[in-house]
Amino acid sequence: MTDRPRSTWCRDAILPGIALACVLGTAIGAEAQALKEVQTPDTLLVLKAQGSFFVGGDKTDQTDVELGNLGPAGHIAVNQMYVRFMVPQDGADNVPVVMVHGATLTGKSWETTPDGRMGWDEYFVRKGHPVYVPDQVGRGRSGFNQAVFNNVRAGKAAAADQPALFRFSDEVVWPNFRFGLKPGVPFLDSQFPASAVDELAKQGVPDVSRLLPTPNPTFKALTDLATQLRGAVLMGHSQSGAFPLEAALLNPAASRALVLVEPGRCPDTYTAEQIKVLATVPILAVFGDHRDTPTGISIRPSWQLSFEGCQALLGRIKAAGGDTRMLNPADQGIRGNSHMIMQDKNNQQIADLILQWIDAHVGKRSGGNK
Amino acid sequence: MTDRPRSTWCRDAILPGIALACVLGTAIGAEAQALKEVQTPDTLLVLKAQGSFFVGGDKTDQTDVELGNLGPAGHIAVNQMYVRFMVPQDGADNVPVVMVHGATLTGKSWETTPDGRMGWDEYFVRKGHPVYVPDQVGRGRSGFNQAVFNNVRAGKAAAADQPALFRFSDEVVWPNFRFGLKPGVPFLDSQFPASAVDELAKQGVPDVSRLLPTPNPTFKALTDLATQLRGAVLMGHSQSGAFPLEAALLNPAASRALVLVEPGRCPDTYTAEQIKVLATVPILAVFGDHRDTPTGISIRPSWQLSFEGCQALLGRIKAAGGDTRMLNPADQGIRGNSHMIMQDKNNQQIADLILQWIDAHVGKRSGGNK
Numbered sequence: 001m002t003d004r005p006r007s008t009w010c011r012d013a014i015l016p017g018i019a020l021a022c023v024l025g026t027a028i029g030a031e032a033q034a035l036k037e038v039q040t041p042d043t044l045l046v047l048k049a050q051g052s053f054f055v056g057g058d059k060t061d062q063t064d065v066e067l068g069n070l071g072p073a074g075h076i077a078v079n080q081m082y083v084r085f086m087v088p089q090d091g092a093d094n095v096p097v098v099m100v101h102g103a104t105l106t107g108k109s110w111e112t113t114p115d116g117r118m119g120w121d122e123y124f125v126r127k128g129h130p131v132y133v134p135d136q137v138g139r140g141r142s143g144f145n146q147a148v149f150n151n152v153r154a155g156k157a158a159a160a161d162q163p164a165l166f167r168f169s170d171e172v173v174w175p176n177f178r179f180g181l182k183p184g185v186p187f188l189d190s191q192f193p194a195s196a197v198d199e200l201a202k203q204g205v206p207d208v209s210r211l212l213p214t215p216n217p218t219f220k221a222l223t224d225l226a227t228q229l230r231g232a233v234l235m236g237h238s239q240s241g242a243f244p245l246e247a248a249l250l251n252p253a254a255s256r257a258l259v260l261v262e263p264g265r266c267p268d269t270y271t272a273e274q275i276k277v278l279a280t281v282p283i284l285a286v287f288g289d290h291r292d293t294p295t296g297i298s299i300r301p302s303w304q305l306s307f308e309g310c311q312a313l314l315g316r317i318k319a320a321g322g323d324t325r326m327l328n329p330a331d332q333g334i335r336g337n338s339h340m341i342m343q344d345k346n347n348q349q350i351a352d353l354i355l356q357w358i359d360a361h362v363g364k365r366s367g368g369n370k
Numbered sequence: 371m372t373d374r375p376r377s378t379w380c381r382d383a384i385l386p387g388i389a390l391a392c393v394l395g396t397a398i399g400a401e402a403q404a405l406k407e408v409q410t411p412d413t414l415l416v417l418k419a420q421g422s423f424f425v426g427g428d429k430t431d432q433t434d435v436e437l438g439n440l441g442p443a444g445h446i447a448v449n450q451m452y453v454r455f456m457v458p459q460d461g462a463d464n465v466p467v468v469m470v471h472g473a474t475l476t477g478k479s480w481e482t483t484p485d486g487r488m489g490w491d492e493y494f495v496r497k498g499h500p501v502y503v504p505d506q507v508g509r510g511r512s513g514f515n516q517a518v519f520n521n522v523r524a525g526k527a528a529a530a531d532q533p534a535l536f537r538f539s540d541e542v543v544w545p546n547f548r549f550g551l552k553p554g555v556p557f558l559d560s561q562f563p564a565s566a567v568d569e570l571a572k573q574g575v576p577d578v579s580r581l582l583p584t585p586n587p588t589f590k591a592l593t594d595l596a597t598q599l600r601g602a603v604l605m606g607h608s609q610s611g612a613f614p615l616e617a618a619l620l621n622p623a624a625s626r627a628l629v630l631v632e633p634g635r636c637p638d639t640y641t642a643e644q645i646k647v648l649a650t651v652p653i654l655a656v657f658g659d660h661r662d663t664p665t666g667i668s669i670r671p672s673w674q675l676s677f678e679g680c681q682a683l684l685g686r687i688k689a690a691g692g693d694t695r696m697l698n699p700a701d702q703g704i705r706g707n708s709h710m711i712m713q714d715k716n717n718q719q720i721a722d723l724i725l726q727w728i729d730a731h732v733g734k735r736s737g738g739n740k
Contacts, residue, residue, distance in 0.1 A: 035453075035598040038423050044459055045417040049410045050492065051482035054572040059540075067537045068577075071546075071667040074539025077571040082478065083405075089414055106511045108452065112421035122420065140511045141476045143575030146535035149519060153529050162523050165516035167437045169444025170429075176441075201447040202424040205513030207438075228405040297441040 037116035045122065046089040054080040055228070056137070056221040065154045066147035079213070081221035082107075082141040086121065087130040095256050095362050096130040096229045098222065102238025103264070104168050104207040106140030107133040109237065113343040114199035120342045123351050129358075132225060132232070136240060137217040138208045145211060163210035170201050176295040177339040178288060178303065187290055189336030191344035200340065209239070215246070222247035226254035233358060235259040238339065242266055248281050249274055257282040257362045259354060262339050264300060266310035272320075279322030282361040285310045286327045286354065288337030288344075303339065323361060327353060407486035415492065416459040424450040425598070426507070426591040435524045436517035449583070451591035452477075452511040456491065457500040465626050465732050466500040466599045468592065472608025473634070474538050474577040476510030477503040479607065483713040484569035490712045493721050499728075502595060502602070506610060507587040508578045515581060533580035540571050546665040547709040548658060548673065557660055559706030561714035570710065579609070585616070592617035596624035603728060605629040608709065612636055618651050619644055627652040627732045629724060632709050634670060636680035642690075649692030652731040655680045656697045656724065658707030658714075673709065693731060697723060 057080030063073045084107060088094075099121065101109040110133050111119040124131045138144040151157035168176065171183045179194060180186040186194040209216070222243060226232040233256050234244035241263020248255035258281055260266070266285070270278070291304040300306065307328075314324040329337055329350060337344050344350065427450030433443045454477060458464075469491065471479040480503050481489040494501045505512040521527035538546065541553045549564060550556040556564040579586070592613060596602040603626050604614035611633020618625035628651055630636070636655070640648070661674040670676065677698075684694040699707055699720060707714050714720065 035423055035425070035595070038419075038421055040419045040457075045420060047415040047417065049408075050415060050420075050456075051408055051489065052478060053405055053408050053482055053486070054569065055405070057572050059568075059571075062537070062539070067539055068534035070536045070669070071539060071542040074541035075571075076537050076539055076574055077568065080572040082572075084481070086420075087410075108422060108511050111454070112423055116423070119421065135511070141478050141505070141575065143572075146537060146576035149532065149535055149576075152522065153532050153534060155529060159522050159525060159529055162519065164438035164523060165519055166440045167432070167446050167516060169432070169437055169441060169446055171444035172441040198429075198447065199424065201429075201445075202427050202450040202452075202513075204446060205511065206516035206519075225405070299440070 038112055039116050039118070041118060045126065047086055047125070048089050048091065049087040050085065052082065052084040054082055055134070055225045056080055056217060060145065060147075062147055065156060066150050068146070068150050078143070078145040079137050079217040080142060081137050081218060081225075082135045083132050083225060085130065085132045086125045088125045088128055091125070091128050091130045094128045094130070095358070096132060096232040097124050097358075098132045098134065098225060098229075098232050098234050100134055100136065100218070100222065100234070100236045100240040100243055101139075102240055103209070104166055104204050106135045106203065106205055108140075108203050109340075110342060113193065113347065114196035114203070115193035117347070120347065120351055123348055124355070127351075127355055130229075132229070134218075134221070134225070137221060138212050140205060144208045148211070163208065165206035165208055167204055167206060170197065172295075172297055173197070173200070175293050176297055176300070178290045178293050179338055181293060187336060189289075190338065191288075191336040191346050192338040192340060193343070193345055200343070216243075218243060219246040220250060223250040223254060227251055230254075231256045233257045233259060233362060235261060236263065237261040237342070238264050245278060245283075249277055252277050252280050255281045257284070257358060259358075260285040260310065262287055262303070262306070262341060263310055264306055266306070266313040268309060268313065270313070270316075275316050275320045278317050279320040282323040283314060283317060284325050284327055284354065284357050284361075285314060286329075286341065286350070288339060288341045289330045289335050290338075325357065327357070329353065408482055409486050409488070411488060415496065417456055417495070418459050418461065419457040420455065422452065422454040424452055425504070425595045426450055426587060430515065430517075432517055435526060436520050438516070438520050448513070448515040449507050449587040450512060451507050451588060451595075452505045453502050453595060455500065455502045456495045458495045458498055461495070461498050461500045464498045464500070465728070466502060466602040467494050467728075468502045468504065468595060468599075468602050468604050470504055470506065470588070470592065470604070470606045470610040470613055471509075472610055473579070474536055474574050476505045476573065476575055478510075478573050479710075480712060483563065483717065484566035484573070485563035487717070490717065490721055493718055494725070497721075497725055500599075502599070504588075504591070504595070507591060508582050510575060514578045518581070533578065535576035535578055537574055537576060540567065542665075542667055543567070543570070545663050546667055546670070548660045548663050549708055551663060557706055559659075560708065561658075561706040561716050562708040562710060563713070563715055570713070586613075588613060589616040590620060593620040593624060597621055600624075601626045603627045603629060603732060605631060606633065607631040607712070608634050615648060615653075619647055622647050622650050625651045627654070627728060629728075630655040630680065632657055632673070632676070632711060633680055634676055636676070636683040638679060638683065640683070640686075645686050645690045648687050649690040652693040653684060653687060654695050654697055654724065654727050654731075655684060656699075656711065656720070658709060658711045659700045659705050660708075695727065697727070699723065
């Protein structure tokens with residue numbers, strides 16, 4: 001789709017004043033967002049605190065081979081979850097929001113958008129909420145357990161023992177993330193910044209989900225994080241869209257609300273008892289537009305099926321007395337939103353709808369916190 | 371070294387008020403830093419901007435197998451470098467500082483310390499410098515090219531074709547990072563927060579350096595970043611300690627200064643012409659204490675050898691007219707600093723020495739920037 005020589009030329013030519021010509025010269029700009037595309041907000045960001053920490057983690061002992069032969073056998077930490085946070089100046093009374101990313105991605109999903117606009121992490125902080133952005137266990141700065149790969153390399157395990165590492169191709173992303181039916185041809189009303197699709201591609205990392213123990217340690221880590229925060233709104237996206245439900249089942253008291261953004265699948269196997277627990281927590285599901293687009297991948301023929309599955313689950317929870325809502329912006333005339341709705345050009349408009357729902361259904365936090 | 375049942379118990383008991391007893395009850399606390407250990411600064415942090423973006427990156431076409439069979443063959447982005455940044459309120463006139471992490475680690479190295487104190491990223495921002503923290507190409511949020519692993523899994527490549535993925539064991543870290551001669555026994559004057567070694571362990575991620583093309587794409591990405599910033603101080607640590615030298619050779623004009631923090635190795639192969647180029651950029655090398663400690667790993671018998679190699683290189687550069695300095699805090703009576711000097715208990719004291727050197731040798735930036 002993009003010819004290699006030109007792409008290489010573009011990379012070499014990324015110097016002030018030259019980059020733009022390069023972008024215009026290629027079908028999908030290989031350097032649509034250099035640093036210079038990043039926008040500076042009009043007003044200062046005043047933080048009470050920012051930083052990062054880990055939640056959870058296990059010690060495991062590994063052989064010299066499993067450690068890559070850098071030294072003798074010993075212990076390492078695995079299954080920990082990296083979390084970056086920002087707390088606004090006057091946010092102590094507002095409920096924290098935890099934002100979890102989707103498949104083949106990291107917490108970067110919620111930061112500066114591919115075309116350089118403010119991410120939801122900062123936007124929610126500016127609206128007064130402490131924000132916590134993890135990398136799922138096994139992804140990005142959370143690391144993963146490399147032992148099996150080194151064992152396979154050394155002939156101590158069968159090649160089939162190491163799990164597949166997933167990536168979405170740029171071509172699959174167009175229909176699957178609903179930017180357009182075909183690569184390079186955005187929907188006429190598409191809200192995704194089409195010129196920045198190549199920058200989105202750079203957010204891709206290998207997805208080692210199949211390497212993780214069952215249940216996925218991220219569920220427990222999210223529960224522990226919400227507990228340590230003395231209550232939080234848990235927001236998941238795509239692959240992690242249903243993670244907040246799993247976390248809430250482990251400790252519903254710490255889950256002040258669940259926001260399921262374009263979940264890949266809402267479970268249809270919860271028992272009546274589990275539904276009763278979920279009915280104690282306000283739940284919002286948010287979906288974009290063009291959900292009938294054929295995705296071209298086998299695990300999800302269309303996102304409309306995900307929508308209908310979540311509608312059914314939230315219906316069950318509502319019938320059990322729960323406070324649930326399906327938010328479909330297209331119903332309000334807001335058209336063209338993609339799967340990467342937090343990066344869409346109208347991402348602040350969508351964020352405002354979620355913030356209004358949080359204000360109305362969650363209220364202030366009880367008792368201050370850092 | 372740490373018994374597994376107790377470690378698990380600690381993980382399960384991480385609730386307010388219970389965690390501390392848990393930490394005290396285990397030789398190396400499995401939960402030394404939960405969120406509650408993270409300290410809130412006394413004064414607000416006022417930012418002109420913060421966010422993240424990518425530098426560089428190549429498009430590569432991959433088969434369905436190489437993509438993990440999530441969809442058909444297509445293109446993905448590889449070799450990009452993730453960068454997170456913070457720009458202080460009044461930092462436009464101060465030179466930006468780029469902080470690159472070491473082996474088996476990510477940009478997290480420079481963030482909140484394992485025991486919850488402010489990292490150098492925020493400290494340098496509070497001292498007026500815009501700060502840019504990358505994940506090296508192939509690490510953390512920069513992702514890596516997973517193709518060969520999926521080919522090996524599918525029997526389309528030999529197991530030996532996939533590179534070893536490195537990790538340091540907790541036991542190796544004690545002598546190698548110079549916390550103490552033996553695991554669990556810190557030097558009497560150690561500046562590293564010994565109770566938080568298990569939290570440092572959580573910063574470990576698989577190191578895929580052997581997967582990368584030659585030269586390491588991080589060199590070019592650092593140069594491009596410095597160029598886009600219209601000049602920056604490039605700071606490397608350990609594995610990346612010498613990266614600033616490589617970046618400066620690609621574009622010395624964009625490298626306002628180089629700070630080599632505990633570099634694993636200073637190259638001894640530079641030509642006279644390369645030395646002449648490096649002599650145009652101020653260079654500071656910083657080393658901690660206890661450098662004679664036997665590390666127990668083959669690639670580096672002791673850090674004193676690294677110190678002497680850098681002393682020799684900086685001597686050559688100085689002889690060519692360069693502005694170089696070996697900073698050995700122990701010479702000033704500041705004892706006990708470790709390899710993870712940016713996380714040591716006196717990390718702000720060390721940072722101040724570096725900031726003073728930057729002030730004296732680099733000066734203000736020429737022309738404003740974001």
